[in-house]
Amino acid sequence: MGLLALGTPLPWSEAKKHADYVREHGIEQLLHIWNRLKDRTGDRLLWGDEIEYLVISYDDEGKNARLSLRQTEILQDLQADAQERRDAGSGKGKEACIPVFHPEYGRYMLESTPGAPYGATLEDLLLVEGNMRFRRKLAKSRMKPHEVPLTLTSFPRLGAPGQFTDPYYPPGGGVARSLFLPDEVINQHVRFPTLTANIRRRRGSKVAINMPVFFDEKTPRPFIDPTVPRDRDEWPEDKNAREGAALDDHIYLDAMGFGMGCCCLQLTFQACSVGEARRMWDVIAGSVDDRTPEERGLEPLKHDRFRIPKSRYDSVDCYIADTPSNRPEYNDNDMPIDTAIRDRLVSRGMDQLLATHFAHLFIRDPIVIFEETMCQDDEKSSDHFENIQSTNWQTVRFKPPPPGSPIGWRVEFRSMEVQLTDYENAAFSVFIVLLTRAIMTLGLNFYLPISKVDENMHRAHRRDAINTQRFFFRKNLFDPKPGHPCDPGLDTNPAFTTASSSASASAPPPTHSNGNGHAREPSSASDCPSLPVTACSSHAPSRAPSPSAYSSPSTAPSSATSPPSSFGPVEDEYAEFTLAELINGSTRPEHGGDFPGLIGVVRRYLAGLDVSDEVRRGIERSLELVRRRADGSLVTLATYIRRFVRAHPQYQGDSVVSQEINYDLVRALDQIERGDRDAPDLLPAGWRDEYERDAGSGAFARCCGDVLGEAPLGGAKVD
Numbered sequence: 001m002g003l004l005a006l007g008t009p010l011p012w013s014e015a016k017k018h019a020d021y022v023r024e025h026g027i028e029q030l031l032h033i034w035n036r037l038k039d040r041t042g043d044r045l046l047w048g049d050e051i052e053y054l055v056i057s058y059d060d061e062g063k064n065a066r067l068s069l070r071q072t073e074i075l076q077d078l079q080a081d082a083q084e085r086r087d088a089g090s091g092k093g094k095e096a097c098i099p100v101f102h103p104e105y106g107r108y109m110l111e112s113t114p115g116a117p118y119g120a121t122l123e124d125l126l127l128v129e130g131n132m133r134f135r136r137k138l139a140k141s142r143m144k145p146h147e148v149p150l151t152l153t154s155f156p157r158l159g160a161p162g163q164f165t166d167p168y169y170p171p172g173g174g175v176a177r178s179l180f181l182p183d184e185v186i187n188q189h190v191r192f193p194t195l196t197a198n199i200r201r202r203r204g205s206k207v208a209i210n211m212p213v214f215f216d217e218k219t220p221r222p223f224i225d226p227t228v229p230r231d232r233d234e235w236p237e238d239k240n241a242r243e244g245a246a247l248d249d250h251i252y253l254d255a256m257g258f259g260m261g262c263c264c265l266q267l268t269f270q271a272c273s274v275g276e277a278r279r280m281w282d283v284i285a286g287s288v289d290d291r292t293p294e295e296r297g298l299e300p301l302k303h304d305r306f307r308i309p310k311s312r313y314d315s316v317d318c319y320i321a322d323t324p325s326n327r328p329e330y331n332d333n334d335m336p337i338d339t340a341i342r343d344r345l346v347s348r349g350m351d352q353l354l355a356t357h358f359a360h361l362f363i364r365d366p367i368v369i370f371e372e373t374m375c376q377d378d379e380k381s382s383d384h385f386e387n388i389q390s391t392n393w394q395t396v397r398f399k400p401p402p403p404g405s406p407i408g409w410r411v412e413f414r415s416m417e418v419q420l421t422d423y424e425n426a427a428f429s430v431f432i433v434l435l436t437r438a439i440m441t442l443g444l445n446f447y448l449p450i451s452k453v454d455e456n457m458h459r460a461h462r463r464d465a466i467n468t469q470r471f472f473f474r475k476n477l478f479d480p481k482p483g484h485p486c487d488p489g490l491d492t493n494p495a496f497t498t499a500s501s502s503a504s505a506s507a508p509p510p511t512h513s514n515g516n517g518h519a520r521e522p523s524s525a526s527d528c529p530s531l532p533v534t535a536c537s538s539h540a541p542s543r544a545p546s547p548s549a550y551s552s553p554s555t556a557p558s559s560a561t562s563p564p565s566s567f568g569p570v571e572d573e574y575a576e577f578t579l580a581e582l583i584n585g586s587t588r589p590e591h592g593g594d595f596p597g598l599i600g601v602v603r604r605y606l607a608g609l610d611v612s613d614e615v616r617r618g619i620e621r622s623l624e625l626v627r628r629r630a631d632g633s634l635v636t637l638a639t640y641i642r643r644f645v646r647a648h649p650q651y652q653g654d655s656v657v658s659q660e661i662n663y664d665l666v667r668a669l670d671q672i673e674r675g676d677r678d679a680p681d682l683l684p685a686g687w688r689d690e691y692e693r694d695a696g697s698g699a700f701a702r703c704c705g706d707v708l709g710e711a712p713l714g715g716a717k718v719d
């Protein structure tokens, strides 16, 4: 969640007076970074994940599952534990093995990241699942016997009547003024309540989210949510609900916690240069909607600067790659920008495209300003810049290097849902890593008008979207062909290195970070997959992808024989695909006849590499999940949960998930995660076998076992 500076936060009435100042200096700070580091190149591919957890607290007697509000205590213990491991010195050179835990918005949430980012070896992919499981185990070890970390997007009874937190607090409080959530669910660090209150104050009302109710056989029509206390009159905002904010046939949510209190899975990649980071970008709301009525288009613009179509938390708005294949036509979103900021960036050396992106982010006001940190050295700090950058919660984030750190240009993928098991979290992470490498290495083109990406996001939101929706996607991914005048000319990392090839390289590895921005020496552990030391070949001029990627017939692009693209009408470039077609491939004529699917793309990429059996097995394990979720032979967790609730003996067919149903559901999910309950419709048979193997002799155990003192995964079961 960005910066956690300590200090005195300004109330909105004060903060808004300083908005221009923060923007002004934020841009100055960005320009310092840009002008110092725009030509920086040779960084290694580094990447890492972030996983968020709900902390569940069981009340077995009362048959209730609640959210434990012990974030602070659990984090303190986890951080002390990590420090002890570091002090013990056994982890020298193996910092990657000591996970980092972070606070999150919800006081019932935790976030974890690996101790250091992974590198560009395929062998590193084998560490991912073990690392995630170890993080879960550590988190669990600092919880009480009745508590458990659960990777579930949202808690089913968040804001429902009754006791859904431990300890119990009644709904309300001056910060969020929610009809459903107590302020006590918010992380108590002053930044979070301030963020919450200032969004409400800036907007002029509480946020309003209306989720369509799931109509079942006995759900009353129209559905008027009986849990909304329409007659409460404690705060001026209480009238929002009865004056139209709460819609019929919907569940009405009125606080930031309903969005920021959800869990997700994020991946951040460090690219070898700013150019590579910008190209990586093309791969892939309501809870913090701070827009005023004028900005939302409900009233004519009088006090505010822009009409803004989207919340601060929404899908990404523009492509930023500086390559010919990124045609201007693709950036077709209605995207307000601060033209003065754009012009200032351009006049100081930034190109139009990137300047436009930042000028769009900077239409927003800073929400939280700390009195003590107002004056900054713009050459050494990026706090004002980050203030606005990190409160634009888009699906993709382009992260400039922090001043004075060894960290390079990064891209963060933020659109993924967290999965119940670390097998699944690792599978989706591995898949995205491989896909980005395939795109960069094979020089693939995934562009389509960005308004279609928005439309895809809307469609993906619908119930059972996997089976019912089609999604816009580019038909010819190999367009333009390498060597064509429009070839982007990659100066990318030469794909993945294998452990053996990287070990033989001689360049000293740069330092990397623990994810908190603290630089430290890289691992040199002998039996760990060696971290890659092959930097990208710096300023290489436009060239085709590495020969190995195309050398075998199986890796040649399917369009190798078709004429070079002449960039015809944009509308001819894309079509609608089911998710199965998109992931697993399609031979339909309307898809171009030979669409490889995203898994097909990954396979072509892998075919050009030397892959060990162990790595291949690991990758196949990941691809199986992605393939089967897409083709519908495995269901999503959302479907699993709906089926579970509807089959529950207590369920009345009226859309109500009672406390007891919720308890049984959470228990069941927890049992699946531990391997104590089969879920063959959700997970592939034998999904735990490799898992068990990894506990004893797998890559993670080999790499980190000795650092952790005991068998890292504690025998057969993660409990």
Ligand code: ADP
Residues within 6 Å of the ligand: 001, 002, 046, 047, 048, 049, 050, 102, 113, 114, 116, 117, 118, 266, 267, 268, 269, 270, 406, 407, 408, 410, 412, 512, 513, 514, 515, 516, 517
């Ligand atoms: P935020 O919450 O700001 O998105 P986090 O620190 O929680 O950031 O997570 C950052 C992730 O990025 C971690 O998984 C980390 O391993 C990964 N990462 C990728 N590249 C780098 C890099 N060069 N330095 C540090 N972390 C990196």
Ligand code: MG
Residues within 6 Å of the ligand: 001, 050, 052, 104, 111
């Ligand atoms: Mg987070």
Ligand code: MG
Residues within 6 Å of the ligand: 001, 002, 102
């Ligand atoms: Mg963060």
Ligand code: MG
Residues within 6 Å of the ligand: 001, 050, 102, 111
């Ligand atoms: Mg984070």
Ligand code: MG
Residues within 6 Å of the ligand: 052, 104, 105, 260, 262, 263, 264
């Ligand atoms: Mg979050």
Ligand code: MG
Residues within 6 Å of the ligand: 001, 050, 266, 412
């Ligand atoms: Mg993040």
